[in-house]
Amino acid sequence: xxxxxxxxxxxxxxxxxxxxxxxxxxxxxxxxxxxxxxxxxxxxxxxxxxxxxxxxxxxxxxxxxxxxxxxxxxxxxxxxxxxxxxxxxxxxxxxxxxxxxxxxxxxxxxxxxxxxxxxxxxxxxxxxxxxxxxxxxxxxxxxxxxxxxxxxxxxxxxxxxxxxxxxxxxxxxxxxxxxxxxxxxxxxxxxxxxxxxxxxxxxxxxxxxxxxxxxxxxxxxxxxxxxxxxxxxxxxxxxxxxxxxxxxxxxxxxxxxxxxxxxxxxxxxxxxxxxxxxxxxxxxxxxxxxxxxxxxxxxxxxxxxxxxxxxxxxxxxxxxxxxxxxxxxxxxxxxxxxxxxxxxxxxxxxxxxxxxxxxxxxxxxxxxxxxxxxxxxxxxxxxxxxxxxxxxxxxxxxxxxxxxxx
Amino acid sequence: xxxxxxxxxxxxxxxxxxxxxxxxxxxxxxxxxxxxxxxxxxxxxxxxxxxxxxxxxxxxxxxxxxxxxxxxxxxxxxxxxxxxxxxxxxxxxxxxxxxxxxxxxxxxxxxxxxxxxxxxxxxxxxxxxxxxxxxxxxxxxxxxxxxxxxxxxxx
Numbered sequence: 168x169x170x171x172x173x174x175x176x177x178x179x180x181x182x183x184x185x186x187x188x189x190x191x192x193x194x195x196x197x198x199x200x201x202x203x204x205x206x207x208x209x210x211x212x213x214x215x216x217x218x219x220x221x222x223x224x225x226x227x228x229x230x231x232x233x234x235x236x237x238x239x240x241x242x243x244x245x246x247x248x249x250x251x252x253x254x255x256x257x258x259x260x261x262x263x264x265x266x267x268x269x270x271x272x273x274x275x276x277x278x279x280x281x282x283x284x285x286x287x288x289x290x291x292x293x294x295x296x297x298x299x300x301x302x303x304x305x306x307x308x309x310x311x312x313x314x315x316x317x318x319x320x321x322x323x324x325x326x327x328x329x330x331x332x333x334x335x336x337x338x339x340x341x342x343x344x345x346x347x348x349x350x351x352x353x354x355x356x357x358x359x360x361x362x363x364x365x366x367x368x369x370x371x372x373x374x375x376x377x378x379x380x381x382x383x384x385x386x387x388x389x390x391x392x393x394x395x396x397x398x399x400x401x402x403x404x405x406x407x408x409x410x411x412x413x414x415x416x417x418x419x420x421x422x423x424x425x426x427x428x429x430x431x432x433x434x435x436x437x438x439x440x441x442x443x444x445x446x447x448x449x450x451x452x453x454x455x456x457x458x459x460x461x462x463x464x465x466x467x468x469x470x471x472x473x474x475x476x477x478x479x480x481x482x483x484x485x486x487x488x489x490x491x492x493x494x495x496x497x498x499x500x501x502x503x504x505x506x507x508x509x510x511x512x513x514x515x516x517x518x519x520x521x522x523x524x525x526x527x528x529x530x531x532x533x534x535x536x537x538x539x540x541x542x543x544x545x546x547x548x549x550x551x552x553x554x555x556x557x558x559x560x561x562x563x564x565x566x567x568x569x570x571x572x573x
Numbered sequence: 574x575x576x577x578x579x580x581x582x583x584x585x586x587x588x589x590x591x592x593x594x595x596x597x598x599x600x601x602x603x604x605x606x607x608x609x610x611x612x613x614x615x616x617x618x619x620x621x622x623x624x625x626x627x628x629x630x631x632x633x634x635x636x637x638x639x640x641x642x643x644x645x646x647x648x649x650x651x652x653x654x655x656x657x658x659x660x661x662x663x664x665x666x667x668x669x670x671x672x673x674x675x676x677x678x679x680x681x682x683x684x685x686x687x688x689x690x691x692x693x694x695x696x697x698x699x700x701x702x703x704x705x706x707x708x709x710x711x712x713x714x715x716x717x718x719x720x721x722x723x724x725x726x727x728x
Contacts, residue, residue: 226661308711310669312678356659357687427685469717471725480728535717551713569720 214393217245223314227251227356227364228393232319234566235468237484240521241294242322243386249393250299250320252428253353253364256413261397266334266381270348270418274339281397284381288329288337293378294518295403296323296486297410298458300434303562306552309444311559318463318566323484323519326401328382331417332375340371340419347374348424349400349411366426367434368417369402369409373456378403378517381414403517404488406434406455406560429454436556443555452557457488459553460542461563462495462522469568479526479536479570485510486519487542494541495522499534502550502565508538534570642666648701651694659686669708675699 223229236246269276299320348368355362390396395412435452462485485492496505508524541547641662682688
């Protein structure tokens with residue numbers, strides 16, 4: 168840091184040049200910027216995360232679970248992935264925290280304190296599946312830009328809050344309302360206070376669903392700071408980026424919300440299928456809505472070695488965005504044959520479902536157990552990568568674990 | 574002035590010039606040594622900068638820049654200083670792109686993320702990235718790798 172300060176002294180820049188060190192366009196560097204790696208806290212301690220979670224990025228924080236960490240029916244905070252686009256708000260003043268409903272299509276712009284939200288509106292609790300739109304991005308070829316999530320950017324926790332619908336209706340929704348867009352307290356990576364790191368939303372139809380919450384509790388406790396304390400929008404089954412954290416304002420829009428990461432290529436896929444590596448114009452990219460059918464084997468952890476003759480009991484979860492999972496199967500011969508799993512009903516709409524199966528292996532050797540879910544409209548997970556897209560979203564290819572029988 | 578006098582004078586002038594150069598050289602070396610020894614030596618008091626005790630911020634061990642995890646190669650410091658101010662180096666090392674896509678990404682960062690004009694450093698940076706972090710072919714599905722085998726206990 169001091170070195171950077173030194174380099175910024177223009178009078179001495181020639182001296183620095185003579186030393187052959189880095190010359191930045193120093194005037195553009197932010198004052199007070201703290202270099203990485205010097206003051207980094209232990210993220211596992213800081214966010215109370217399981218030590219087996221994987222840190223993909225530390226500025227902004229992006230941390231993913233591994234399949235076996237997601238074995239719980241209701242994901243606990245310790246195993247919930249973190250996907251942040253900006254910096255976590257530093258000072259959260261709960262006593263003075265307010266939520267404002269505004270926008271072109273609000274009848275009466277209104278501001279509520281947290282206390283008002285909690286007392287004025289009925290509270291509901293749902294288990295809601297939130298999966299990052301980019302979960303599975305690491306498998307795309309050619310590689311897609313962004314955090315290289317493998318399988319662990321998904322969770323299904325229990326959220327408690329008020330229905331967004333009740334709050335929007337209290338303020339009044341004009342007849343030309345199209346979309347809602349959230350605004351939050353997180354800070355742009357550049358530190359620029361005029362920029363929002365992310366400001367996404369959803370069409371009115373999703374905003375008005377019973378399960379779309381303004382939540383203040385996660386698994387019965389205050390929402391942890393990294394997950395949006397004190398107020399989070401939760402829209403299960405859609406890319407988790409719709410579920411904005413640290414919410415301060417929701418605008419009822421008369422156009423499709425055009426906030427940060429709503430436009431361009433962010434959280435969009437080609438409207439029509441393209442070849443791997445193709446260039447796609449922004450105008451040909453469509454916003455992702457419901458996430459596709461997917462499943463995860465959460466027990467055993469990949470790499471299990473067992474004795475011949477022993478049955479292997481597997482279990483996991485399956486989810487299908489707005490839809491329900493209708494069928495769950497597994498294969499131990501790379502998709503040549505499939506057998507059924509026991510599949511539970513969801514605890515509520517948009518909650519993931521649990522599956523189990525008991526597997527016999529015919530011979531010693533190397534096996535992979537593949538899991539395949541089929542949604543209520545007959546769409547199943549592909550065994551290879553689904554359609555390539557520039558940003559690497561929506562990889563719902565079958566999950567696989569390795570097994571050795573001796 | 575005749576011959577020997579002029580010669581003496583020239584010698585004197587040369588001597589002065591050489592002495593001057595030597596003094597300047599010693600001073601530069603001194604400054605360099607002082608800087609290397611303590612990079613903060615040229616700082617003026619500036620309260621907007623927080624003093625952080627640091628060893629060598631650009632320590633390299635086994636070809637890896639320790640502070641960022643980036644590979645030591647031509648262009649490393651251009652990448653460190655321009656690309657790790659806002660985001661972690663982990664975002665760089667995770668990604669694999671060709672020059673065209675890196676240039677597009679840089680343009681996107683300039684349009685939306687307040688990245689500054691990189692000038693002639695852009696080519697250095699992109700060359701570093703495509704050389705040290707080239708795309709890997711993965712096909713439609715990779716074989717499972719890095720399997721950690723363990724004996725499954727009875728439930």
